[in-house]
Amino acid sequence: MLNIEQFRYGDNFAYLLYGTKxxxxxxxxxxxxxxxxxxxxxxTLKYVTNTHxxxxxxxxxxxxxxxxxxxxxxxxxxxxxxxxxxxDGEVVVYRTPGHSRxxxxxxxxxxxxxxxxxxxxxxxxxxxxxxxxxFNSIVRLMAxxxxxxxxxxxxxxxxxxxxxxxxxxxxxxxxxxxxxxEPGFLFSTMAQExxxxxxxxxxxxxxxxxxxxRRLPHATAWERWHSLMTME
Numbered sequence: 424m425l426n427i428e429q430f431r432y433g434d435n436f437a438y439l440l441y442g443t444k445x446x447x448x449x450x451x452x453x454x455x456x457x458x459x460x461x462x463x464x465x466x467t468l469k470y471v472t473n474t475h476x477x478x479x480x481x482x483x484x485x486x487x488x489x490x491x492x493x494x495x496x497x498x499x500x501x502x503x504x505x506x507x508x509x510x511d512g513e514v515v516v517y518r519t520p521g522h523s524r525x526x527x528x529x530x531x532x533x534x535x536x537x538x539x540x541x542x543x544x545x546x547x548x549x550x551x552x553x554x555x556x557x558f559n560s561i562v563r564l565m566a567x568x569x570x571x572x573x574x575x576x577x578x579x580x581x582x583x584x585x586x587x588x589x590x591x592x593x594x595x596x597x598x599x600x601x602x603x604x605e606p607g608f609l610f611s612t613m614a615q616e617x618x619x620x621x622x623x624x625x626x627x628x629x630x631x632x633x634x635x636x637r638r639l640p641h642a643t644a645w646e647r648w649h650s651l652m653t654m655e
Contacts, residue, residue: 424512425442425509425510425514425531425532425534425572426440426441426442427439427440427441427534427536428441428460429574429608429609429610430451430452430453430456430457430460430552431453431578432452432453432487433479434577434578434579435450435452435454435479435480435576435577436447436450436483436557436574436575436576436577436578436609437451437453437454437456437457437483438450438451438536438574439451439457439460439466440509440512440514440529440531440534440536441507441509442468442510442511442512442632443510444465444466444467444510444565445466445467445468445469445509445510446461446466446467446468446469446509447468447470447471447507447509447514447625448468448470448471448472448483448487448493449467449472449473449474449529449536450473450474450480450481450483450538450576451483451484451486452479452480452481452482452483453483454482454483454490455486455489455598457483457487457489458487460651461491463470464495466654467491468487468508469493469494469509470494470495470496470509471484471487471488471491471493471494471495471496471529471598472495472496472497472498473498473538473615474498474526474527474528474529474536474537474538474539474567474576475498475523475525475526475527475538475539476498476499477521477523477527477539478588480538480539480576482558486599491523496579496586498525499525501516501518501527502516502518503516503517503518504516506629507529511533512531513531513637514529514530514531514608515527515529515530515531516528516530517530517540517560517563517564519537519540519560519563519564519580520551520553520556520557520583521540521546521547521549521551521553521554521556521558521560521561521628522538522539522540522546522547522548522549522551522557522653523539523550523551523556524551524553524559524569526538526539526540526547526551528540528541528564530567530571531572533568533570533572534571534574535567535572535574535613536569536573536574537573537574537575537576538569538576539555539566539577540557540560540561541564541573541575541616541620542575542576542577542579542580542583543573543575543578543579543580543583543604543609543610543616543620544579544580544583544584544597544600544610544611544616544619544620545579545583545586545620545621545622546561546620546622547576549631549652554649554652555645558597558645558649561622561623561648562644564582564613565613565617565623567613568610568613569612569613569614569617570613570614571612571613572611572612573611573612573613573616574610575589575609575610577603578606578609579637580601580604581601582604583620584597585599585618586621587619587620587621590619590628590630590633590654591624591629591633591655593629594618594619594629596615596618597619600615600618600619604621621650621651622651622652625644625647625648625651626644630647630651631647634647634650634651637650639653639654
């Protein structure tokens with residue numbers, strides 16, 4: 424079983440997935456802190472990779488590669504369901520186009536690193552223009568077990584939950600998450616996301632009624648999700 428460490432740089436998050444000896448850096452912008460963690464726990468950085476190639480997720484790559492001799496895994500070349508081995512653990516790569524065409528998520532045990540595909544309380548902007556592909560990616564992640572922990576690419580919690588509360592002012596789960604989340608180690612579970620994230624609640628009655636009240640398309644799950652993505 425692999426472990427995860429979270430490093431903040433600005434509102435971005437970098438991550439290390441690691442076992443007893445080996446580690447993989449994901450979106451390693453906090454490269455100095457990552458190097459310190461590797462040294463402290465006597466870990467070898469085996470791989471450096473990204474959830475996507477947007478500039479704010481890649482600034483640590485060259486530093487980590489130069490200082491550790493790790494192998495670079497280009498996220499644009501991953502196959503869907505490709506497996507990465509660290510020690511005795513496996514990380515499964517999901518191709519999740521939507522925010523960008525090259526977006527991927529990394530899944531091992533109850534850990535899901537989502538980059539800018541799925542945030543805690545919202546989803547990313549659809550810079551690829553492929554809303555249908557984005558919808559398919561979100562539906563895929565929604566099928567994961569309730570206990571799956573979502574580790575996103577940014578800390579957008581306050582703004583995300585403010586908008587969720589704007590859409591569903593009677594949803595007490597939103598306030599509960601806001602009051603009880605841990606900013607120093609930020610994640611949500613898929614169970615929580617299904618309760619607080621409007622973009623995962625497109626099949627829930629309160630959200631369907633909201634979409635109907637705005638006279639937006641709502642006949643299918645895809646139409647409801649598309650309608651939510653256009654709301655202000």
